[in-house]
Amino acid sequence: MTSLPDRVRIFDTTLRDGEQSPGCSMGLDGKLEMARQLARLRVDIIEAGFPAVSEGDREAVRAIAREVEGPRIAALARCVPADIEAAWDALADAPRPRLHVFLATSALHRQYKLRMAKREILRRAVESVAAARERTDDVEFSPEDGSRTEPDFLAEVVERVIEAGATTVNIPDTVGYTMPQEFSALIRRLRATVNGIENAVISVHCHNDLGMAVANSLAAVGAGARQVECTVNGIGERAGNASLEEVVMALRTRRDLFEVDTGVETREIHASSRLLTRITGAVVQRNKAIVGRNAFAHEAGIHQHGVLRHRATYEIMRPEDVGAAGNELVLGKHSGRHALRSRLEEIGFAPAEAEMDEIFVQFKRLADRIGEIGDADLTALMGQRRVAPPPS
Ligand code: KIV
Numbered sequence: 001m002t003s004l005p006d007r008v009r010i011f012d013t014t015l016r017d018g019e020q021s022p023g024c025s026m027g028l029d030g031k032l033e034m035a036r037q038l039a040r041l042r043v044d045i046i047e048a049g050f051p052a053v054s055e056g057d058r059e060a061v062r063a064i065a066r067e068v069e070g071p072r073i074a075a076l077a078r079c080v081p082a083d084i085e086a087a088w089d090a091l092a093d094a095p096r097p098r099l100h101v102f103l104a105t106s107a108l109h110r111q112y113k114l115r116m117a118k119r120e121i122l123r124r125a126v127e128s129v130a131a132a133r134e135r136t137d138d139v140e141f142s143p144e145d146g147s148r149t150e151p152d153f154l155a156e157v158v159e160r161v162i163e164a165g166a167t168t169v170n171i172p173d174t175v176g177y178t179m180p181q182e183f184s185a186l187i188r189r190l191r192a193t194v195n196g197i198e199n200a201v202i203s204v205h206c207h208n209d210l211g212m213a214v215a216n217s218l219a220a221v222g223a224g225a226r227q228v229e230c231t232v233n234g235i236g237e238r239a240g241n242a243s244l245e246e247v248v249m250a251l252r253t254r255r256d257l258f259e260v261d262t263g264v265e266t267r268e269i270h271a272s273s274r275l276l277t278r279i280t281g282a283v284v285q286r287n288k289a290i291v292g293r294n295a296f297a298h299e300a301g302i303h304q305h306g307v308l309r310h311r312a313t314y315e316i317m318r319p320e321d322v323g324a325a326g327n328e329l330v331l332g333k334h335s336g337r338h339a340l341r342s343r344l345e346e347i348g349f350a351p352a353e354a355e356m357d358e359i360f361v362q363f364k365r366l367a368d369r370i371g372e373i374g375d376a377d378l379t380a381l382m383g384q385r386r387v388a389p390p391p392s
Pocket residue numbers: 017102142143144145170172173174175205207
């Protein structure tokens with residue numbers, strides 16, 4: 001096998017697969033604003049839409065292709081001439097366009113959805129890739145439901161589309177069914193058995209139906225995939241796509257293991273997540289990795305004590321590296337004296353050590369009553385102490 005580049009391309013499909021999901025639709029202005037942010041995030045490819053599905057998608061792809069600089073701009077098309085034409089037309093002004101054509105290959109899809117035999121699938125895939133290559137030299141092919149396709153047939157399709165000119169072959173786990181060890185073995189098998197595989201970038205596109213999208217994407221990178229398709233906040237069909245921020249930060253934090261880099265400007269991650277929430281109204285769960293409100297918050301006393309002494313005790317990433325404001329020590333009933341004293345000092349109080357026992361008891365009582373304790377509650381607590389009559 002030939003040696004692999006140590007750079008993994010990040011293909012963002014927030015505006016296509018992400019936008020396809022209920023509750024995440026975006027208008028033209030929102031898509032453009034998000035695409036500009038994705039350029040600041042320095043993703044390699046933005047999949048801007050699926051022009052054949054609607055006039056809105058066509059307009060959005062056209063506007064992004066015209067106005068957004070930096071990443072390659074991709075548009076999706078089924079393996080039918082009208083789709084390819086619509087996608088190419090929408091990409092007309094892109095300095096670096098990519099045509100992404102797809103066709104389902106699994107037995108289930110062949111039999112029930114497409115009613116096509118294997119031979120017909122191969123013919124359509126090859127003809128469509130060749131038609132796309134007449135327009136641009138950057139063509140991606142996706143065998144939809146690839147992870148559930150018979151491996152020998154999948155290998156045959158991949159080989160034939162590379163011969164026809166595909167420069168990226170994307171293996172989708174369309175229904176989020178595969179598992180990391182299985183997906184890794186599939187990617188290794190394709191690398192070992194497909195003639196000409198070294199002439200294309202292997203990409204993966206994982207859905208999260210069993211919560212495995214990121215794990216499967218990372219397993220594929222370990223097996224030699226060099227493009228990962230993902231979305232900001234993990235939005236996408238059903239349970240979503242692999243989350244961009246999790247894939248990128250896992251590769252970065254465990255560079256010792258994966259030995260690859262992405263070109264992503266990680267300090268733009270939080271801004272991207274917040275902008276998407278603002279545009280779609282789809283809020284991020286509080287404990288979501290990397291971008292959830294709790295991702296860098298510590299409440300347990302032992303953890304707070306550790307972080308105050310040395311942040312690496314309980315933090316594997318620095319909040320500033322993903323553009324988050326900073327680690328947050330949330331004061332509540334699990335917090336300890338160290339964290340309480342530290343916060344009191346930060347907001348201007350300097351309690352004597354002798355006072356701390358009593359302040360700590362009052363603090364715990366309050367936390368039991370109201371839960372999370374903010375700076376205003378602490379100030380009120382300290383104020384009450386000042387006016388409290390001296391003990392008789
Ligand atoms: O999930 C899927 O298979 C897709 C393809 C179009 C890549 O979104």
